[in-house]
Amino acid sequence: MKSEIILLGHGSGGKLSHELLDDLIVPILSGTEPRDQNDAAILARQQGRLAFTTDSYVVDPIFFPDGSIGSLAIYGTINDLAMTGAMPIAISVGLILEEGLAVNTLRTILEDMSAAAQKVGVRIMTGDTKVVPRNKADRIFVNTSGIGILLHDLEISGSNAQIGDKVLINGTIGDHGMAVMAHREGLALTSDITSDCAPLNSLVEELISGVGCRLHALRDPTRGGIATTLKEIAMQSEVEITLQENSLPVNPAVAGACAILGLDPLFVANEGKLLAFVAPDAAEQALAIMRKHEFGKASAVIGEVTSPNKGKVRLQTAIGGLRAIEMLAGEQLPRIC
Amino acid sequence: MCLGVPMQVKTIENDMAICEIDGVQREASLMMIDDVAIGDFVLIHAGFAIERIDEEEARLTLRALREALDQGLVPE
Amino acid sequence: MRHQNEYRDPELACAQLQAIREAGKGLDRAVTLMEVCGTHTMSVYQHGIRSLLPEQVRLVSGPGCPVCVTPVDYVDHAVALARREATIIATFGDMVRVPGSSSSLLHEQARGATIKIVYSALDAVTLAEDNPASTVVFLGVGFETTAPTIAGAILTAANKNLHNFFVLCAHKTMPAPMAALAGDPDLQVDGYLCPAHVSAIIGAKAYQPLVDRFRVPCVITGFEPLDILQGVLMLVKQVVAGEARVENQYRRVVKAEGNQKARAILCRVFESCDARWRGIGNIPGSGLRLRDTYTRFDAARALPVEIEPVVEHPGCLCGEILKGKLRPADCPLFRTTCTPEEPVGACMVSSEGACAAEYKYGGQGLGAGC
Numbered sequence: 001m002k003s004e005i006i007l008l009g010h011g012s013g014g015k016l017s018h019e020l021l022d023d024l025i026v027p028i029l030s031g032t033e034p035r036d037q038n039d040a041a042i043l044a045r046q047q048g049r050l051a052f053t054t055d056s057y058v059v060d061p062i063f064f065p066d067g068s069i070g071s072l073a074i075y076g077t078i079n080d081l082a083m084t085g086a087m088p089i090a091i092s093v094g095l096i097l098e099e100g101l102a103v104n105t106l107r108t109i110l111e112d113m114s115a116a117a118q119k120v121g122v123r124i125m126t127g128d129t130k131v132v133p134r135n136k137a138d139r140i141f142v143n144t145s146g147i148g149i150l151l152h153d154l155e156i157s158g159s160n161a162q163i164g165d166k167v168l169i170n171g172t173i174g175d176h177g178m179a180v181m182a183h184r185e186g187l188a189l190t191s192d193i194t195s196d197c198a199p200l201n202s203l204v205e206e207l208i209s210g211v212g213c214r215l216h217a218l219r220d221p222t223r224g225g226i227a228t229t230l231k232e233i234a235m236q237s238e239v240e241i242t243l244q245e246n247s248l249p250v251n252p253a254v255a256g257a258c259a260i261l262g263l264d265p266l267f268v269a270n271e272g273k274l275l276a277f278v279a280p281d282a283a284e285q286a287l288a289i290m291r292k293h294e295f296g297k298a299s300a301v302i303g304e305v306t307s308p309n310k311g312k313v314r315l316q317t318a319i320g321g322l323r324a325i326e327m328l329a330g331e332q333l334p335r336i337c
Numbered sequence: 338m339c340l341g342v343p344m345q346v347k348t349i350e351n352d353m354a355i356c357e358i359d360g361v362q363r364e365a366s367l368m369m370i371d372d373v374a375i376g377d378f379v380l381i382h383a384g385f386a387i388e389r390i391d392e393e394e395a396r397l398t399l400r401a402l403r404e405a406l407d408q409g410l411v412p413e
Numbered sequence: 414m415r416h417q418n419e420y421r422d423p424e425l426a427c428a429q430l431q432a433i434r435e436a437g438k439g440l441d442r443a444v445t446l447m448e449v450c451g452t453h454t455m456s457v458y459q460h461g462i463r464s465l466l467p468e469q470v471r472l473v474s475g476p477g478c479p480v481c482v483t484p485v486d487y488v489d490h491a492v493a494l495a496r497r498e499a500t501i502i503a504t505f506g507d508m509v510r511v512p513g514s515s516s517s518l519l520h521e522q523a524r525g526a527t528i529k530i531v532y533s534a535l536d537a538v539t540l541a542e543d544n545p546a547s548t549v550v551f552l553g554v555g556f557e558t559t560a561p562t563i564a565g566a567i568l569t570a571a572n573k574n575l576h577n578f579f580v581l582c583a584h585k586t587m588p589a590p591m592a593a594l595a596g597d598p599d600l601q602v603d604g605y606l607c608p609a610h611v612s613a614i615i616g617a618k619a620y621q622p623l624v625d626r627f628r629v630p631c632v633i634t635g636f637e638p639l640d641i642l643q644g645v646l647m648l649v650k651q652v653v654a655g656e657a658r659v660e661n662q663y664r665r666v667v668k669a670e671g672n673q674k675a676r677a678i679l680c681r682v683f684e685s686c687d688a689r690w691r692g693i694g695n696i697p698g699s700g701l702r703l704r705d706t707y708t709r710f711d712a713a714r715a716l717p718v719e720i721e722p723v724v725e726h727p728g729c730l731c732g733e734i735l736k737g738k739l740r741p742a743d744c745p746l747f748r749t750t751c752t753p754e755e756p757v758g759a760c761m762v763s764s765e766g767a768c769a770a771e772y773k774y775g776g777q778g779l780g781a782g783c
Contacts, residue, residue, distance in 0.1 A: 182361070187532050191361040246423070256359035259342045259417070260381070261532065262506075262764075264459075319426035319638045321461020323774040329753035330519075333506030334532055336340050336383045336559065337451045337480065337765045339452040339558045339610035339636070343416035358415075366535060368565050369675040378416055380613065380666055383505070384533020385562045388613045388672055390416055394665040399419055402639055406428035 006101040011131030020129065024103070028110040029093065029117075029124045041125035043090055046149050051086035053077060054145040062109065062139060065179050066194035069142055070112030072271060075199045076222070077146040078120050082201040083218045083274065085156045085208050086148030088120060093127040094143035099134045109140065120199045122146075152208055160216045161237035166283035167303040168276045170203060170296040171196065172251045173226055174258065177268035182257055187334065189260065193253050198272030203293045207276065210289045214282035220274050225267040227325045229275055230303075230313050240309035243325070245318045247302045262335035266315075267328055277305065341382040343390055346375050356381055416665075420637030426465075429642035434467050436646060439653035443469040445601055446648050447737050449591055450556075450608035451478035451765030452636050458774035460638040470649060473737040474770075476590050477608060479555045479583075480507050480763035481735060482690045486723050487554075487583045488513030493718040494550050494581065495526040500716075501544060503537035504552040506530045510762050514724040534566035534580075541570065541578035550712045553580040558610040560584040560701055561675040564682035567703075567710050579712035582702060585688050587611050588623050589699035595627040600738060604630040604648035606641070609663050614679075616671025617661045628657040635663040682707050691759065692732020731758035734767050741771040748772065 001023045009016035055077050062069045078088050093113065097106065117124050175196040182189040200220065207215055217237070221229035234241045250265050258265050272295055278286045283301060290296035306314075313325040344356035349367065356365050356379065366385045367373055379386040448454065454474045457463060463472055476482045492513050495502045502518060509518045509530060522528045527547075531537050534551055541549040553563045563580060570578040587608060594600055607620055612633040620631040630651035634644030644662045651658060661667055681704075688700025703711045728746050733739040741747045746757055753772060756762035761769050 188536070189361055189363050193361070252359035253361050256342075256361040259358065260344075260361065260363060262340045315461070317459070317461040317638075318421045318423060319460055319462075319642075320423050320465065321638075322464045323458060323461040326773045328773075330510070333509055333764075334530060335507045335764050336505045336532070336555070337455075337478065337507050337763070339450055339556070339608060341558070341610050341613075341636075345415070366533075366562075366565060368568075369561055369672060369678060371674060380610070382558055382610060383562045384535050385565060387558065387561070387610065387675060388666050388668075391665045395416060398643075398662075398665055402422075402425045402429065402643065405432050406425055408428075 001103055004103055006097045006099060006103065006106065006131055008099050008131050008133065011097065011129060017129070024107060025110060025127070025129065028107070028114050029127065041090070043147070046089070049150040051081050051084045051148040051150055052145070053080040054143065055080060056141065056143040058138065058141050059180065060138060061180070061183050064183050064195055065192070067197040068109055068112045069140060070109035071116040072197055073142040073144045074113050074116035074120065075197055076271065077144040078122065078199045078201055079220045081146050081148035082204040083220055084150065085152055085154060085204060085218070086150050087205065088122040088146055088148045088201060090125045090147045091117060091122050092145045093124055095127070095129045096137050096141040097129065097131045098137040098139050099131055101139050106140070116199070120201060154208065154213055154215065156215060156218050158217055158219055158233045158236040161233055161239055161277040161305050162216055162279070163239060163305050163308060164280050165216055165277040165305040166280055166301050167241060167243070167305070168278060168283065168286055168290065169226065169249065169300060169302050170274055170290050171298040172249045172254065173270060173273065174254045174265035174268035175251060176271040177225070178254045178257045181261070187261065189257055191253050191257055193251065193257060196270055196272035198295045200272065200274050200295060203290065203295055204274070206289050206293060207286060211278060211282040211286050214279040215276060215286070216279065217277035218274055221270050223269050224328065225265070225269060226275060227266040227313070228327055231325060231327050233277070234313050235311040238308065238310040239305045240307045240312040240314065241303055242306040243303035243313065243315045245315055247300055249298045249300050262337070263332050266325065267332050339382065341380040341387065343378050344381045346373055346377050346379060349373065349375060354386065356386070417637060420635070420639040422639065425639055426642060429639065429646055430465055433470065433642065433646050433649055436649045436653060437467050437469055440469050440649070443471055444603040444649065444652050445471045445473055446604045446606060446645060447473045447475045447594070447602045448606040449475040449477040449587065450611065451763070453477065453606060453608065453634070453641065454767055454770050455765045456636045456638065456641060458770040462638060462641055466645065470645060474767040475594060475737045476690060476693060476735040478760070478763050478766050479585060480511055481731065481759040481766045482585065482692070483554055483583050483759065484689050484691050485513055485725055486720065488517065489720050489723065490713070491518060491552055491581060492516045492521055493720045494712060494716060495521040495528065497548065497716065497718060499546060500548045500550060501527045501529055501540060502550050502552065503529050503531050503540055505554070507763060508552050508554060511759055512756055512762060514721055534563045535569060538566050538570050538573070538575065538578055541575050542573060545577060548577050548579065548716065550579045550581055550716070553582040553584055555584060556608070556611050557586055557614045557679070560683060561614060561679045564678045567682050567707055568678065570710065571707070578710065579715055580710055581712040584683065584701040585690065586699050586701065587615070588620055589696050590690060590693060592623055592626065593693060593696050594736060595623065595629050597736070600736060602629060602737070603652050604632065606644050606648065607631050607633040609633065609635045609666065612663065612667045612671070614672050614675050617659055617667055617669045619671065620659045624657050624659050630657050632660045633663050633667050635666070692735040726757045729758040731760045734760050741768040744768070
């Protein structure tokens with residue numbers, strides 16, 4: 001790559017585009033596998049149902065403690081597949097680059113993506129790159145789509161939570177959102193909070209092998225935090241969920257940062273967490289499986305499905321009171337009141 | 338408009354301090370309080386320390402709360 | 414978390430609640446206790462305190478949300494300033510979604526205005542320093558806890574000789590509205606939970622005139638759930654005994670004489686004036702304006718803009734809610750026309766407004782035991 005920055009020509013399909021692909025993107029993303037220079041990637045025939053998901057990533061800042069838009073873009077899509085119990089087999093990467101983006105920045109992001117894909121064991125099979133003029137995009141936007149294969153016949157779905165189910169989470173809440181927010185200009189917080197960005201496919205695989213049809217629902221609580229995701233499931237499954245505030249695993253630094261900014265960790269984003277709804281007789285076993293896993297050491301039972309009161313989520317507070325949990329109108333904003 | 342967080346003073350330079358709560362640090366102005374020492378707990382509101390937390394009074398408040406419990410006033 | 418977690422202990426909470434029930438046996442009727450601080454409103458809801466109190470102890474929210482009591486024309490003024498060329502509006506997050514007559518700061522941001530959420534007024538001063546070609550306007554909203562910090566920011570801006578830093582002031586003071594409410598014959602307030610951090614600045618003694626004039630119990634109370642329960646207990650005991658005194662539950666932070674240094678900074682920059690409280694009207698001496706020495710920082714004087722005529726929704730009952738005369742559920746617009754997504758009045762949009770809190774945390778028929 002001759003240029004130190006991305007130019008409009010790098011997205012126009014000509015020589016510069018090929019240079020970008022051949023010198024940078026393809027070697028980093030496809031590892032040692034030779035790349036077919038065709039319009040579409042061909043997958044081998046598959047056994048089992050397929051799952052398909054897509055997500056776009058616009059996170060700001062693009063680098064944050066323990067992650068970047070690159071790793072996030074891979075793990076986020078892997079996790080969406082994992083929430084249906086699907087094991088990932090192929091990923092696509094679409095890049096929209098702002099004219100003027102430093103090539104070294106792009107290189108680091110691509111390396112993060114490649115490392116993430118290798119950690120998961122999924123191939124980045126196809127992709128696309130466009131460049132837009134300065135100020136028309138915030139440095140880099142990424143879209144990833146993923147195809148996964150369901151090796152089971154279970155119906156793991158947000159509409160399948162049942163009365164009596166225990167709600168489990170694989171670790172602390174609010175880490176990603178606070179890691180990103182603490183890094184944003186204007187709030188000037190220093191901390192060692194790191195994003196929890198992680199791939200959950202192998203954890204899900206172990207859960208399915210261990211408890212099978214006793215696993216009723218899975219969802220990853222990203223934007224809006226666990227509160228929003230639980231509310232979604234409560235509405236989809238037409239049940240009431242009761243959470244125990246004293247059981248929620250929260251990293252003290254995350255609690256501290258939230259206290260300073262007036263934010264509620266229940267509504268803060270996560271990127272390496274899943275909420276599992278498990279039949280009560282399998283809950284202990286599920287918890288044990290999760291706690292043994294690399295990404296589940298701090299797993300806990302945080303609540304249960306308590307009644308057919310459709311679409312309601314309640315929290316039993318630390319002092320024993322009860323309060324309702326509703327969806328927020330928009331993003332949580334720092335407050336001083 | 339009163340959200341205040343108890344934080345511990347870690348460093349002081351002129352009128353500014355670095356304060357900490359559970360590993361999270363932020364700068365705060367000390368212009369509203371006198372005689373602050375490193376290690377003191379202060380109440381931080383909107384980037385300013387608005388008062389020092391009196392450890393002795395805190396102890397007394399907690400003691401009164403615990404006495405209510407010890408007097409066996411917890412229901413069966 | 415030191416000085417926080419200890420005040421969330423469930424066993425200690427249970428004991429306080431039992432003590433409140435015991436004390437409450439001496440009541441011959443239900444009592445109405447009012448808190449006048451948005452942070453108390455939030456804390457009561459977040460910890461589910463109403464679900465734990467006995468029925469005869471009724472907790473009501475008063476005009477303690479500075480965003481809620483700010484008249485609509487202030488937001489319209491902020492919107493007009495946001496539309497100015499090369500202008501950055503710096504504000505606490507609390508103000509960003511408040512609806513004005515036709516727009517809000519969030520809407521203006523979507524239309525191209527530069528709105529920066531800051532955690533401290535000092536950050537706004539830094540913005541002005543770092544952007545000499547821009548005009549920075551800080552939205553000065555808040556009571557006596559916050560006003561000294563804005564005074565501090567103005568002094569800092571003055572020291573740095575900044576000419577592009579301005580404040581649009583709408584600061585208000587307690588306990589003037591408490592007196593206005595205590596004197597209202599329609600309102601039966603049996604006791605006040607006085608605001609924790611405002612009291613840290615103005616001092617516990619500041620409530621003595623209120624007690625002398627209206628014979629209403631006042632207990633300065635912290636924001637942690639155990640603080641609130643202890644404060645409620647102290648009020649109930651006073652009511653049962655027929656007393657009316659100022660008591661301080663939050664002694665670890667609030668002193669009788671308050672923070673004199675903070676008040677000195679406040680008085681150096683601001684002076685008292687009349688102020689309009691949304692829903693209540695004009696309360697003499699309840700506002701703060703910049704002294705002559707500092708009027709060069711006054712956005713209202715230095716930056717003339719055209720402000721649209723005020724349009725208030727005819728059915729909006731924020732005023733009655735702020736006075737504690739109605740509860741959110743009593744307002745016909747609540748949850749129907751007026752929701753957090755489409756708020757009609759400030760009580761719904763401000764994160765600690767009574768209606769927003771009721772909507773988010775109140776729920777229907779939440780009962781709990783201890």
